[in-house]
Each structure stands twice: as structure tokens, then as C-alpha cells.
Amino acid sequence: MESSKWLAIRRRLPAPVINLYCFAHAGGSPGEYVIWGDQLSGVQVCGIKLPGRAQRWKESPLRRMTELVDALITEVKFEQPFALFGHSLGGLVAFEVARALRDRGLPQPVELLISSSPPPPLPTRSTLVHTWPDDEFQAETERRWGELPERVRQDPKLLSLSLNTLRSDVEIFETYRHCPGDPLAVPITALVGDEERQELRTDAWREHTTGEFALHSFPGGHFYLRPQREQLLRVIAHSLSNKQIVRPAL
Secondary structure, three states, X not given: OEXXXXXXXXXXXXXXXXXXXXXXXXXXXXXXXXXXXXXXXXXXXXXXXXXXXXHHOOOOOOOOHHHHHHHHHHHOOOOOOEEEEEXXXXXXXXHHXXXXXXXXXXXXXOOEEEEOOOOOOOOOOOOXXXXXXXXXXXXXXXXXXXXXXXXXXXXXXXXXHHHHHHHHHXXXXXXXXXXXXXXXXXXXXXXXXXXXXXXXXXXXXXXHEOOOEEEEEEOOOOOOOOOOHHHHHHHHHXXXXXXXXXXXXX
């Protein structure tokens, strides 16, 4: 696997048809996404690596969406042509990155793929889970998104590191405030498990683009993308293949 400070690439293609930049869910890592490149022909999958986790665990994590987006726009060179994919919190990050690229007059993605993520504006939260003590925080996040791996739960050092990472991501989510603006012109494809389509208001993503909008529902819940990976990748491959890819002039 090729790795830089901000990007993880499992398979470097000499001439990719398109680059797919993937933003992980809260507490997640790019490793879950970069393996998709083995099944997406012509697509170079680039996992975004954030400070405060994995090889960057010694760095202070970012705790605000604005800080995170500013860092990504400054540090990551999004190689054209490209699309953005984000799951859960990563979906909101991908959306805000696309808005920031537009607002700064930078090249736009050919598509925005948003998975298991509620469209902004989000409801105001009266309870901030990221402020809770470790045991309560762990219990609540596991109730929402499933238990941490057993090897993590049994290793105090690894558990502490994992909870710190997850806590900073949950803080980004809970303090995120959407600034109203013009909808994107970028096509949006929303992806969701059918168990939470209504709860997440997934259909409302259509309000954030003047371009094409598509919605695909899969059997399952918040992490439908794991058991339904083959079906998801077929949808992604088909969606990207339908976009007119125009390479930048040299």
C-alpha cells in the first residue's frame, strides 16, 4: 500500500480513469475503503487519513468541521478527474469539501457519493455525547453503531486510543452547523441501508444539488456497506461510468 500523510492508496494506477477519494465514518480508517480498488476497474481509490489516528495517532485530532475542511483543501491535491465518497460523518465531510472547492474556485468532483449520512441542516442537539465519561460514551456509541472489535475492548491502551479517536469525530458531528448557501451543481448519489432511510431523511439530499440526483437503498442498517459490499460497488461502478469524464488539459 502506498501511503502519504493524508492519503492511503492500495493500488497506484498509471492512468486511472477517475480518482475516488473516500472519507471514513466516525472512528473509521481508510483501510476499509482502499480495498475497493481491487474491484473497481480503472478507479484509483484514495483513502483520506486524518490526524489523531493510525499512523498519525501522535498528532492532535481536529474537532471542528471548519478546521477539518480547511486542512483538507489546503493539504490534499484532488487529482482530476475525481469523485468523493463519504460514509456517515464522512458523507458530511465530503459534502463540505465539495462546497469549499466550489467556493474557492477549485476543480469540482464529477460526483458526490454520500452513504448513511443525514442531509443538513441537522437538528439541534440538547445532549452532547462527546462530553460524556468514557464508559458512558462507549456504551452509547456502541448502542448506536455496534460494538467495538473484541481485540480493542480487551486492550486498555488500544481501547483508550480508539475512544479518543471516536470522541473527536463525534465532536465534529455534534458541533457541526450548516451554513446555508447555493446548492451544488455536482451530481449527488445517496446510498443508505433500508432500515434507516426514513430516519436519516436520505431523500432530502436532492435539495443540495441542481444536478442529477439518485438514491439507492440496500438491505441492512447503518453499516449496510459491509455485508452488501458487492452490490454497493456495482452501484458505484455503474454511477461513475455514466459520468462524462473530461481530463484536464496538460
